[in-house]
Amino acid sequence: MSNTTADMTLLQVAVAAPVPELFLYLPPVAASPPAQPGCRVLVPFGRGQRVGLLVARITAASVRLPAAPLKPIAAVLDAIPLLGPAELAFVRWAGDYYRCPPGEALFTALPARLRRPTAVLARDVLTDAPTRPGAPGAARPLNAEQQAAVTAVSAQAGFGCFLLDGVTGSGKTEVYLHLIELALARGRQVLILVPEIGLTPQLAERIGARIIAPLAVSHSGLGPRARELAWHQAASGQARLLLGTRSAVFTPLPDLGLVIVDEEHDTSLKQQEGFRYSARDLAVRRAQLAACPALLGSATPALESLHNARRGRYRHLHLPRRAGTAVAPRILLADIRAQPLESGLSHALLTRIEAAIAAGDQALLFLNRRGFSPVLTCHDCGWISECPHCDARMTLHRDHGQLRCHHCGASRPLPVQCPYCESPDLRPLGQGTERVEDSLRQRFPGIPLARIDRDSTRRRGELARLLAAARRGDYPLLLGTQMLAKGHHLPGVTLVGIMDLDHGLYGSDFRAAERMAQVLIQVAGRAGRAERPGTVLVQTRHPGHPLLRNLLSAGYGAFAAAALAERAEAHLPPFSHQALLRADSPQEQAALAWLRQARELATELLANAPLPGVELWGPAPSNMERRADRYRAQLLLQAPRRGLLQGLLDRLLPALRTGKAPRHLRWGIDVDPQEML
Ligand code: ADP
Numbered sequence: 001m002s003n004t005t006a007d008m009t010l011l012q013v014a015v016a017a018p019v020p021e022l023f024l025y026l027p028p029v030a031a032s033p034p035a036q037p038g039c040r041v042l043v044p045f046g047r048g049q050r051v052g053l054l055v056a057r058i059t060a061a062s063v064r065l066p067a068a069p070l071k072p073i074a075a076v077l078d079a080i081p082l083l084g085p086a087e088l089a090f091v092r093w094a095g096d097y098y099r100c101p102p103g104e105a106l107f108t109a110l111p112a113r114l115r116r117p118t119a120v121l122a123r124d125v126l127t128d129a130p131t132r133p134g135a136p137g138a139a140r141p142l143n144a145e146q147q148a149a150v151t152a153v154s155a156q157a158g159f160g161c162f163l164l165d166g167v168t169g170s171g172k173t174e175v176y177l178h179l180i181e182l183a184l185a186r187g188r189q190v191l192i193l194v195p196e197i198g199l200t201p202q203l204a205e206r207i208g209a210r211i212i213a214p215l216a217v218s219h220s221g222l223g224p225r226a227r228e229l230a231w232h233q234a235a236s237g238q239a240r241l242l243l244g245t246r247s248a249v250f251t252p253l254p255d256l257g258l259v260i261v262d263e264e265h266d267t268s269l270k271q272q273e274g275f276r277y278s279a280r281d282l283a284v285r286r287a288q289l290a291a292c293p294a295l296l297g298s299a300t301p302a303l304e305s306l307h308n309a310r311r312g313r314y315r316h317l318h319l320p321r322r323a324g325t326a327v328a329p330r331i332l333l334a335d336i337r338a339q340p341l342e343s344g345l346s347h348a349l350l351t352r353i354e355a356a357i358a359a360g361d362q363a364l365l366f367l368n369r370r371g372f373s374p375v376l377t378c379h380d381c382g383w384i385s386e387c388p389h390c391d392a393r394m395t396l397h398r399d400h401g402q403l404r405c406h407h408c409g410a411s412r413p414l415p416v417q418c419p420y421c422e423s424p425d426l427r428p429l430g431q432g433t434e435r436v437e438d439s440l441r442q443r444f445p446g447i448p449l450a451r452i453d454r455d456s457t458r459r460r461g462e463l464a465r466l467l468a469a470a471r472r473g474d475y476p477l478l479l480g481t482q483m484l485a486k487g488h489h490l491p492g493v494t495l496v497g498i499m500d501l502d503h504g505l506y507g508s509d510f511r512a513a514e515r516m517a518q519v520l521i522q523v524a525g526r527a528g529r530a531e532r533p534g535t536v537l538v539q540t541r542h543p544g545h546p547l548l549r550n551l552l553s554a555g556y557g558a559f560a561a562a563a564l565a566e567r568a569e570a571h572l573p574p575f576s577h578q579a580l581l582r583a584d585s586p587q588e589q590a591a592l593a594w595l596r597q598a599r600e601l602a603t604e605l606l607a608n609a610p611l612p613g614v615e616l617w618g619p620a621p622s623n624m625e626r627r628a629d630r631y632r633a634q635l636l637l638q639a640p641r642r643g644l645l646q647g648l649l650d651r652l653l654p655a656l657r658t659g660k661a662p663r664h665l666r667w668g669i670d671v672d673p674q675e676m677l
């Protein structure tokens with residue numbers, strides 16, 4: 001029974017809950033000024049109250065009303081909208097594209113503090129003024145390729161997307177700086193996205209050394225107040241530059257005039273849970289809506305981006321040489337088959353480390369595995385440290401005296417004897433960064449060493465501190481995971497040792513080779529970025545592998561061309577588009593069974609109204625089927641064009657939502673998935 005009349009104003013609200021619909025409410029009983037779209041509201045929902053975002057004011061005549069009488073909004077939380085019409089439209093578009101419920105999408109876009117019914121931090125008395133850098137340094141003269149890139153982007157009137165494909169150390173950042181200056185001079189704001197927190201201080205410092213303009217920084221390493229302040233500073237236009245990790249893509253920027261995505265190939269730009277958006281792809285969309293250029297930079301562009309460049313959707317800009325006097329590092333393979341290894345370090349690598357230290361240079365060792373060893377085993381009976389909750393092994397963390405599962409977070413004290421046969425002869429198998437650190441400290445006593453991984457950088461500020469010290473050259477020995485390898489400028493490093501990348505050569509994910517090549521080139525790129533030339537030593541048991549040989553002899557561009565040809569042949573992305581329907585359940589087989597039904601449903605829908613070229617693959621159990629006591633499986637949907645894939649999702653998802661799922665089963669959709677799990 002409706003309690004409304006046709007000319008009444010109703011409020012359409014996205015509630016912060018995982019429900020696909022928007023809800024209608026009556027205006028608040030005690031309406032002071034009318035609530036504006038983009039303001040948060042408190043609404044009755046179920047038996048309690050929820051925070052929601054007012055999406056639109058509409059007249060009752062324009063919608064179909066629900067049967068139940070409408071309730072009034074309980075309270076309006078903001079006097080001034082948090083999101084303007086353009087930002088609302090952008091986030092809603094993103095939610096629709098990635099199939100995320102509107103309330104979840106909108107509240108992911110807001111700073112965490114504002115997801116609760118808290119008052120906004122006073123915006124006109126911003127206590128922390130955005131960083132106002134000191135005396136600017138002089139701009140460097142650009143080389144011809146850099147200048148051509150700057151000219152192309154700055155000449156762009158309106159939207160255009162550019163791929164800045166420049167080898168490591170080719171001066172991409174220098175190009176960004178010039179373009180930032182030009183955009184600021186035109187009175188525009190600039191959004192700069194980086195994939196990792198660790199990359200923000202270095203870039204903020206370089207920007208600060210050159211550009212006089214208020215800069216706001218936003219990333220998950222900051223506290224909730226600092227993040228909200230950065231948000232207000234950007235939204236009010238006080239900050240002219242916003243530098244941040246992926247969620248910064250949603251920050252309102254009223255004068256946006258340039259969008260930069262650094263290390264655009266990096267998968268950290270894709271959110272892997274909840275609202276599974278790609279910050280890179282959304283950044284391009286954002287630029288399109290703001291009618292301004294977008295610049296994607298990388299030394300190892302994603303195959304998607306290269307494909308977009310080839311078919312003319314992006315302009316391809318090249319920086320083929322290292323800037324200044326630095327030359328490309330020499331990359332050598334070290335065949336470690338049948339070689340004695342010291343905690344995974346070959347004799348060849350140790351000799352070079354010794355030489356680098358003796359020459360007063362820095363050596364950087366890369367091993368993408370933290371902890372002491374990935375497995376603990378019993379020498380007598382063969383017991384191995386399996387996680388009780390996952391199809392995975394528990395990693396030995398000697399620093400903490402624990403076995404830890406990197407997949408579910410479970411931990412337990414280090415056993416002193418085998419839990420199975422009680423033998424005291426337990427041995428670590430394989431190595432992680434802790435073990436290599438140990439070994440290097442023994443081998444090079446007294447030489448300062450910094451280990452940079454998630455465990456060694458837990459304290460707030462520790463990563464920035466270690467990286468700054470590494471840049472200054474305080475540590476002749478640097479050892480770390482990808483945290484250390486990504487995009488950092490470490491001028492003293494002349495030797496890079498890559499301990500193990502072989503798993504990338506035979507990975508089950510079709511992107512494994514692309515990822516391996518990107519990591520190798522990126523890590524290698526840390527070597528010889530200043531006056532002294534660099535050497536990279538890659539340890540491998542597959543020195544003859546064609547991918548590796550092609551990559552080393554012909555470079556990433558040639559590698560990518562070959563990989564793209566393979567993808568085209570196999571109709572894999574970027575030559576097709578995918579969405580992954582994932583499900584998990586505490587009951588074995590339940591997720592798989594539900595996905596089989598989903599597949600039947602999809603088949604039926606396709607039979608009724610065919611979508612040419614749409615394919616269904618699976619369902620199949622995930623690679624690691626059991627994780628945190630849940631059994632996981634996935635069904636892959638693939639289509640030759642985005643529109644067809646979205647067409648299938650339009651029909652399939654509502655049907656799945658109304659259908660019955662077994663208790664405790666969770667499911668979700670990942671559009672443009674970056675990882676098959
Ligand atoms: P990238 O971002 O491509 O890795 P950077 O912008 O960090 O490269 O540049 C690498 C190094 O080269 C830096 O030390 C930078 O100051 C220097 N550099 C960049 N452009 C020039 C140039 N035109 N002339 C001289 N040195 C340059």
Ligand code: ZN
Binds near residue numbers: 378380382383422423
């Ligand atoms: Zn045993």
Ligand code: ZN
Binds near residue numbers: 389405408
């Ligand atoms: Zn586990």
